Amino acid sequence: PSAIEPSNGARPYHLAAASGPPTFHGTPGEDPEEWLDQFERVAAFNSWQDDMKLRYVYFSLDGHAKTWYENHETTLTTWELFKAEILKTFTSILRKERAQLQLESRIQQPNETVNMYVEEMRRLFQRADPTMTEEKKVGFLMRGVKESLFAGLVRNPPKTVAEFTQEASTIEMTVNARTRQYNRPLQVSSISSETTTTNNDWREIIREVVREELRRLLPSTSPPQ
Template identity: 50%
Template structure:
């Protein structure tokens, strides 16, 4: 598209050319066991929004993104599918992975924030797994997994004023993470390093243990010296 603009002072007109980006092509889905129908629907929906497709156009174009078993299924049931919402529901019902939710639940139960992992990476992965394991999970359940798996140094700051929403968790955990990083940079320390308490070294129990160990080592050496 070309637009011409004229200048009031008589200077030559300028032309502005608008180049329309070509439409994106959604990924294909064939219904194989290794494919995840929910992931594919999410990818297709993202492309549809980018291309400006509404529900009706998404349904009209979906045939060209299907192949193999999935395309055969659509051809057999196309007459009974009247909306994009119906298509998504029927596709999930037909090609849903039975192991998807179970596997996500197992990963969620074992998920904890890595030593060098940032808060954003940890939170997004937990929410992704939660969406697969329990798409309708309440805020309380999401928070429980986030609080259980977050780093100990961050958890200690969160329990002072426990978050009540996921967004509260993200905000507070990120602030704590930044504070720890600033401290580490200022004192040239690692955020996860715990300081050794000097008072613990002076406790009577520890002194007695050290004394007993020294005495035992001296006792072992005395026979050899004689």
């Protein structure tokens, strides 16, 4: 590690060296996309250009992945071609199906912020279908978002993930501010049964509108219950 000499005469301190690229073996349990992401991060830290990545990547392969590379090395002439081929070879169909199932059942957790929820969903979008449309992504996000945010979003449904994130975050901040203002607990039961009935009817109307929208966007999946 390199030493940094402080200007005030204090003792020098050391910066830890960045770790090298992880090793990819090509086993069924490994994720080639995650491995490539880690390799790219190390390459960026070391200022490697694409030709250098292609030279160095051999030393980050082992087992079946290394054998595959040696067998196809003469055809893997660019970094972009290498990435496309290694993903095509080692990305598991089961992995995509598992990500799809997770998408269909994923809901925003009680202590999960909008940004946390969206980032996790982005990861699943990429794994399930890297070419997924914005319309379909928004459909999944709307289906799993918290009830308190859903009711506000449905009035003017977002059309992109960016719009969803911005609008849902704004509603989230407003709800949190009102909750703190009135010192309300997370769950408050209505005192009036009449009010409860009215609120439930309103929720059901909203949900029915969105059910129809989700049937159009996601015909192969079930709407929220």
